[in-house]
Amino acid sequence: MESKLKIYNTFSRQKEVFEPLNPPFVGMYVCGPTVYSDVHLGNCRTFMTFDVVYRYLLHLGYKVRYVRNITDVGHLESDADEGEDKIAKKARLEQIEPMEVVQRYTNGFREVMHLLNTLPPSIEPTATGHLMEQIAMVQKILDNGLAYEKNGSVYFDVVKFTQQYPHYGKLSGKVVDDLLQESRDLKKQDEKNNPADFAIWMKAAPEHLMHWQSPWSVGFPGWHLECSAMSTKYLGEQFDLHGGGMDLQFPHHENEIAQNVGCCGTAPVRYWMHGNMLTINGQKMSKSLGNSVLPHELFTGQNNFMSQPYSPMTVRFFMLQTHYRSTLDFSDTALQAAEKGFKRLMNSLQLLPQLPHASNTHPTLPDEDKMVQDTCNAIYEHLNDDFNTAMALADLFELSGKINALYHKQLPPDALGLDTFNRLQSVFPAIILDVLGLKDDTAAANNQLADGLMGLILDLRSDARAKKDWATSDIIRDRLKNLKIVVKDGKEGTTWAVE
RNA sequence: GGUCGGAUGGCCGAGCGGCUAGGCAGAGGUCUGCAAAACCUCGUACACCGGUUCGAUUCCGGUUCCGACCUCCA
Numbered sequence: 393m394e395s396k397l398k399i400y401n402t403f404s405r406q407k408e409v410f411e412p413l414n415p416p417f418v419g420m421y422v423c424g425p426t427v428y429s430d431v432h433l434g435n436c437r438t439f440m441t442f443d444v445v446y447r448y449l450l451h452l453g454y455k456v457r458y459v460r461n462i463t464d465v466g467h468l469e470s471d472a473d474e475g476e477d478k479i480a481k482k483a484r485l486e487q488i489e490p491m492e493v494v495q496r497y498t499n500g501f502r503e504v505m506h507l508l509n510t511l512p513p514s515i516e517p518t519a520t521g522h523l524m525e526q527i528a529m530v531q532k533i534l535d536n537g538l539a540y541e542k543n544g545s546v547y548f549d550v551v552k553f554t555q556q557y558p559h560y561g562k563l564s565g566k567v568v569d570d571l572l573q574e575s576r577d578l579k580k581q582d583e584k585n586n587p588a589d590f591a592i593w594m595k596a597a598p599e600h601l602m603h604w605q606s607p608w609s610v611g612f613p614g615w616h617l618e619c620s621a622m623s624t625k626y627l628g629e630q631f632d633l634h635g636g637g638m639d640l641q642f643p644h645h646e647n648e649i650a651q652n653v654g655c656c657g658t659a660p661v662r663y664w665m666h667g668n669m670l671t672i673n674g675q676k677m678s679k680s681l682g683n684s685v686l687p688h689e690l691f692t693g694q695n696n697f698m699s700q701p702y703s704p705m706t707v708r709f710f711m712l713q714t715h716y717r718s719t720l721d722f723s724d725t726a727l728q729a730a731e732k733g734f735k736r737l738m739n740s741l742q743l744l745p746q747l748p749h750a751s752n753t754h755p756t757l758p759d760e761d762k763m764v765q766d767t768c769n770a771i772y773e774h775l776n777d778d779f780n781t782a783m784a785l786a787d788l789f790e791l792s793g794k795i796n797a798l799y800h801k802q803l804p805p806d807a808l809g810l811d812t813f814n815r816l817q818s819v820f821p822a823i824i825l826d827v828l829g830l831k832d833d834t835a836a837a838n839n840q841l842a843d844g845l846m847g848l849i850l851d852l853r854s855d856a857r858a859k860k861d862w863a864t865s866d867i868i869r870d871r872l873k874n875l876k877i878v879v880k881d882g883k884e885g886t887t888w889a890v891e
Numbered sequence: 892g893g894u895c896g897g898a899u900g901g902c903c904g905a906g907c908g909g910c911u912a913g914g915c916a917g918a919g920g921u922c923u924g925c926a927a928a929a930c931c932u933c934g935u936a937c938a939c940c941g942g943u944u945c946g947a948u949u950c951c952g953g954u955u956c957c958g959a960c961c962u963c964c965a
Contacts, residue, residue, distance in 0.1 A: 423965075438965035467963075478963080564960075565895060571961085637965025669959070678964050713914070714904060719897080719958070726903045729915035736914080739928085782905050786913035793930080802922085802930045862924060869926080880928040887928085
């Protein structure tokens with residue numbers, strides 16, 4: 393029977409059957425990047441995780457509105473709501489307009505996302521483009537008595553809020569009393585009634601480059617606010633899915649919930665999903681630790697961690713081999729292994745349309761037939777089990793073996809019944825291309841000229857081989873090898889691939 | 892210090908109360924002019940100590956180590 397999609401909900405700490413509020417529509421919000429510097433690989437992992445979520449939901453037939461914001465203001469450099477805005481700081485350092493910073497890194501971000509073959513979101517709203525909505529939300533929270541103004545800044549009153557909404561802290565597993573009794577020596581907390589309170593509007597210091605007029609001061613919105621305002625605007629006061637990296641659970645997402653409840657009285661999100669961190673040498677890869685590798689450094693091989701370049705699709709495949717809720721450690725050897733495995737998968741994908749057609753309705757090898765059917769089912773069961781892409785890939789490799797065996801005549805063409813054969817033809821590419829978002833990104837892929845030239849060369853070589861002219865045949869093979877093209881002789885003729 | 896999570900074969904990484912993960916590397920075989928590719932077979936791994944159980948890598952308790960969050964990060 394059809395199994396149902398189950399999603400691990402961070403809020404309840406368990407897998408839950410996914411039931412959208414208004415099927416077939418699904419609202420999905422993912423916290424996007426703060427565009428003050430290049431995206432690093434850890435960011436990419438999160439966005440790739442939710443790209444697969446998005447793709448799978450589409451594959452299942454849902455009409456998904458996928459909103460992923462661009463944070464271009466409000467994200468402060470240091471703790472205690474006191475540091476400089478990250479974008480403003482970058483602008484000051486580089487002596488350019490803040491919006492130039494934003495544009496530059498937004499462009500870079502989109503380029504990397506494109507290389508990694510992630511689908512663009514349905515809406516990609518910016519914080520600066522939604523000042524009105526954010527100011528309105530601040531006002532509403534003030535009206536509801538859950539925030540207070542001090543010297544032109546507005547702070548969310550966590551103490552008061554927790555009295556009305558006992559779930560504060562649940563998402564991130566915090567005990568409210570601990571938060572309230574935070575004894576750490578934070579600088580300049582005097583404006584806040586309580587250290588746990590957080591800014592939703594901040595008065596701009598005179599030297600601040602980014603500021604807007606508001607009822608309270610010329611200033612800028614708090615970091616958490618834009619997600620609340622924009623998710624509400626585009627997905628409604630309550631929506632289905634919200635994703636982000638684990639490190640956003642607290643304080644970002646916890647405060648997002650607080651703002652929504654404080655504004656609209658409703659917990660905004662039905663299913664909270666959090667991707668785990670990427671590590672390198674066992675440590676979290678993060679901008680602040682200075683151990684991050686930029687995507688293009690990985691793609692070009694120009695970095696201190698890897699011995700060779702890795703293509704965007706190799707990286708994508710590598711990441712999908714690990715479940716999104718596990719940490720993933722980046723290493724050179726692991727990537728090398730992934731690169732080979734990925735090529736294997738791509739090779740089968742390429743052979744699939746060339747398989748001899750089975751015209752028989754019934755399989756001559758029922759066990760093989762059943763295995764293919766079972767594995768196709770397993771793919772969906774595994775993806776339905778909280779998007780277990782690692783297991784789905786294992787299933788795909790099982791099918792890959794059958795495809796190769798059929799192609800190389802190690803299984804007879806009529807081994808599978810027609811239904812099974814057709815199912816294999818549709819499921820295998822659909823999962824790889826549509827759901828996992830993988831594609832052959834070698835230089836020769838989809839290059840008609842290369843195909844034509846190689847066809848010519850391999851025909852000449854076949855003639856030589858037919859005449860047992862091994863010298864000519866081997867020269868062709870060796871010269872191609874120097875060009876990193878591998879020639880594979882099989883019973884069905886010769887194929888080639890870029891190394 | 893508080894909270895939470897993890898420790899799997901040579902490497903990476905799934906998973907589960909008893910039955911094959913998968914990829915990479917390695918061994919043997921089939922095929923092949925040779926090579927490559929492909930296919931078949933193989934290693935019997937689950938940090939340590941107790942407990943529950945007919946049976947635990949999987950559940951419970953403890954120990955050690957590692958990591959994350961608590962403060963900007965996806």
